[in-house]
Amino acid sequence: MTLFAILLLAHFWTDFLIQSDQMARCKRSTKLAVKWYPLLGHALTQVPMVVGIWLIGTLLRVANWPFLETFGISLIIVVLTHWLIDVTKQNCQPILKRALRLKPNQVPLISYVLDQVLHLVVIVIVSQLLGTNWQSTTISRWLLAASVIIATLYFADYFISLFLKSLDLNVERLPDRAQLGRHIGLLERLAILLLCYTNNVASIAVVVAIKALTRFRAIEANEHHFAEYYLIGSLLSLIFGCLGGYLLKLI
Template identity: 25%
Template sequence: MTILLLLLAHFIADFWLQSDQMVKHKIKYLKKHMIHHLLTTGIALVFIWGYSYEFQHVFRYFILPLAFINVTHLLIDWLKIKLVNANKISNLTSLGYFLLDQALHVLMILIAGILFFQMQTSEMAASLADLYGEARLNLFDATLLLLIIYILATSVSGHIVKYIIGSFPSELANFAGALTLRNQMNHAAGTNEPQTENNFTEEYHYYTYSAPLRSHGKWIGYIERLLVILLTAIGAYESIAFIIAAKSIARFKQLDDRNWAEYFLLGTLSSILLGLVLGLVVQKMIL
């Protein structure tokens, strides 16, 4: 319960309470971001402190872990900002920094559990192994884990997919279709000159673009991964193909453009893969 509560508090502060504007201007909003972590981690620690330790030893079970988690979080974020700002990095490198950043935050939470809540590494490993054995999580822990998986499937996976596919030119991202008109004209038409074979054809290429609906695409990705998790959990793997087919039909005209098609395929396959991995975790919880 302790680790799951602290992880949930971290993901809520890092993804639900942190806007895109805060991510883009990390230094400017770093103080606000840390306040979010202070509040969410504090609420989680109050619950742990009261439930497990009956509000005794406030310094050991509340103040020290709260300070440790937030100070280490600040240091990790500051180091990441310095590394990103100091170098011009690719999308895959940004993904690496993102995953390393999250892994370090999770590691600090695990260390806090060992230092302040007398948790043993062997106990943590055994609890993780329970997901793949006969033992089952209690209702409260299962609810916490499902909430974490929901955040991983929506906000966290959304960031990962965005890093994988990278930025895409807006004229292609919003491309809706193309139209070519041919007009055959006679050079001597309307004149007193004798008719000749001096004909030529003009071609006009028109490209139509849809208005950018980034929020719609984000929610489509969220629902897509949640459906994949559900279908994987119940073992209906073949039904996942219908999700891909439905997306392809909706984007049928845009698939004529090879660059856009590759962009679409990379994003879809990445999203499906993340959904499958999380779906297998849920499957082990319920079987």
Template identity: 30%
Template sequence: MQQLGWHIFAHFYLYLLAIIVYFCWFDSKISFWALLLMILGLTIVHFIIDLAKAPIEKLFRDTKMVHLFTYISDQILHITTIYIAVWLVFNEQITLIPAQLNNYPKFCALASLAIIIVYLIGYLIPYVLEVLMPGFNLEKKSISFTKQSGKIILTKNQEIPIVSNKELKAGRYIGGLERLLLLIFMVLQIYSAIPIIIALKTLARFKELENNRTFAEYYLIGNFLSMIFGVLISLVFIYILKL
């Protein structure tokens, strides 16, 4: 609950920063209190959605597919509530695929896509991998440990992580930077530089790919998913940039 509180706190201040920037530099005619009420409502709804996520997962047996579904649904609900809140406050017709955008909406859309490609996709891919490769990060090994009596007892077929949480976290950061570089290269139309990203990442993991088949499969599927999501979001980014 404390972690959820900090999460909601961070989102509220990001919302607050966004409306302050909008009010001070783009449109001071709109009521600041209306904007403040909007982000308070968004924060409360955000809290309710996140609070309901864990009970819903338990209700549907807490499977890998349920985790993936609730994660995607959670993000869609957050985006939808923001969309509705903006429509109610600004009382303007908003289209999903606009023909043109003013400076501030364009900036917000591009910033959102940059956050999605760097941050959100990094959390989505492990959920997808859990569905595509159940138990991909677990390997059955026989390990030994010594009791106080001095006897050595073998524990057979104990599942231990192939990739530690620390390595997964580092991989998430590397993947985010990789997709950010991919976005930059696609925007600048430097397509010939894209293979360099894959080559550098593969070189860094060469020994693990050579010695561990399970890790190699996990790595390749995760890398392909990262590139696919990165390319698709980059195309949307370029489209909005040209509006």
């Protein structure tokens, strides 16, 4: 469990917290010569975190701590597969579009979800093959909790944004103030996550009401389908926030 928790946190940290705009643009390129080197650097950003966590665990003499060889082999596999998935992601989108008969605005969403699923599958397989102990420990629970929080805030952020763009709501034509919804959504999901974790579920209604109150005039005007945009985004944000809080309680 410890190896899985470390690799999972390293992945979320790399993909959602320290990924630069340049790396994101490289992922969207179809030219291998343009993107292979920057994306390799992106994949390698997992190394400092994994090595740092391993050193901390070693210095603290954590029980059942994985050996250095286990960390090294698993890290090499995860970094290389992370790089390979990112390099081929954009080039596989036309195949994905034809195979699933997707509309052009649906391809980025499906591609994003499959990209994350493949990364997670690799982490699970590597942890299963190389991990020697799947018992839950205090440090593994803390690492998993950090991963849940990052996923709830940032995976959900990209997912909701791509999901809205996959619908025919003319999202690009919304007023500039609508773009603030992504930042509001982060705070909203964090609040909901904490409220679910602390068993204050009834207070979620206050968060939802405050958000709706600030957007009342825009919802009433419904310019460029803003009401639908707001409703779908809010419901998805609510679902992710509650799910994150529930997973935290399980951990």
